[in-house]
Amino acid sequence: MASEPEVIRDKTAMRRWSRSHRSKGKTLAFVPTMGFLHEGHLALVRAAGALADLTVVSIYVNPGQFAPSEDLDAYPADLRGDLHKLADLGVHAVFCPTNLYDHGEGGDRGDVQARRTEGAIGSSGPPVSCLEAAAGDGSGHETWVRVEKLERGLCGMSRPVFFRGVATVVAKLFNIVEPDIAVFGKKDYQQWRIICRMVHDLDFAVKIIGSEIVRESDGLAMSSRNVRLSPKEREKALSIYNSLSKAKYAALHEQSTCQELKSLVIQLVTEAGGRIDYVEIVEQESLIPVEEINSPAVICIAAWFGAVRLIDNMEINP
Ligand SMILES: Nc1ncnc2c1ncn2[C@@H]1O[C@H](COP(=O)(O)OP(=O)(O)OP(=O)(O)O)[C@@H](O)[C@H]1O
Ligand SMILES: CC(C)(CO)[C@@H](O)C(=O)[O-]
Ligand code: BAL
Known part of the structure; x- marks a missing residue:
């Protein structure tokens, strides 16, 4: 010990x-x-x-x-x-x-x-x-x-x-x-x-x-604030990881525009019952918003589930 x-x-x-x-x-x-x-x-x-x-x-x-x-x-x-x-x-x-x-x-x-x-x-x-x-x-x-x-x-x-x-x-x-x-x-x-x-x-x-981000086995990013989620909110909050994963796939394999990617994340999180604070796709270093992903970018989100505001992101390296 x-x-x-x-x-x-x-x-x-x-x-x-x-x-x-x-x-x-x-x-x-x-x-x-x-x-x-x-x-x-x-x-x-x-x-x-x-x-x-x-x-x-x-x-x-x-x-x-x-x-x-x-x-x-x-x-x-x-x-x-x-x-x-x-x-x-x-x-x-x-x-x-x-x-x-x-x-x-x-x-x-x-x-x-x-x-x-x-x-x-x-x-x-x-x-x-x-x-x-x-x-x-x-x-x-x-x-x-x-x-x-x-x-x-x-x-x-x-x-x-x-x-x-x-x-x-x-x-x-x-x-x-x-x-x-x-x-x-x-x-x-x-x-x-x-x-x-x-x-x-x-x-x-x-x-x-x-x-690197450490996630629960189902993908939710670990955060001290997760403990304040009710079981229902915890379930809904998984939409963050799921939507970011889908957006990343679409960015890499379907040549989607950033507007389409952001709309996808907003739609999936909102449908699950989350309230979006922001969804943005930015350059990895400058954090300047981009419209197309042709260099390293990161898709960032903050969303509310009940009284808890969670953040997460996924790097996209084309
Ligand atoms: N899931 C995670 N993976 C990697 N680093 C993390 C993770 N959660 C927190 N950290 C890092 O730990 C450090 C301390 O963060 P903090 O104590 O605010 O914890 P937290 O879980 O981020 O809490 P909260 O987001 O609820 O404020 C920060 O550098 C933060 O980025
Ligand atoms: C870096 C930090 C300890 C500063 O208070 C805090 O913002 C955090 O835990 O991420
Ligand atoms: N990990 C970020 C600290 C905060 O939300 O205040």
């Missing part, structure tokens, strides 16, 4: 841990997560373990990437279960920060009531995150990293504070953990591309690895 990972809650202690190992010549691989770990996360952890001497996993549900109207409060958690899973994989440290943002008394998940308060900063201006809403007057944190073009489309359309929050928290985590390598899942395709771009543009000394 592997030894328990060290659980580190303080950001200064995390940096100290990293630096003490790095000063002895150890390399460090890092997997940032929001916890409630499933096989998708564990695949990233295994990949990380194979690439460096030591593996660090962070578990942190970041209020800076959720809008007050989103599901921060409903996000599932099971720290004890997560730590067991990570111990089995021989992870060396788990960073569960309690002081990542210095924004006062509410702790990092903030004050729920304040988050819901109408008239919190920005209510008539630009959209705000739960982090700012909890602080009320916006004090404590005011620096944001934005990857301006890549954050605009796809999930950025319906989650306007999301990628600003992700890029910022990942930059903070990189500065604290100081890893050599970090592993992200391609399930969150736009997020992975945004992190690659941020690392390139801001000269972070971190190599980013994109890890």
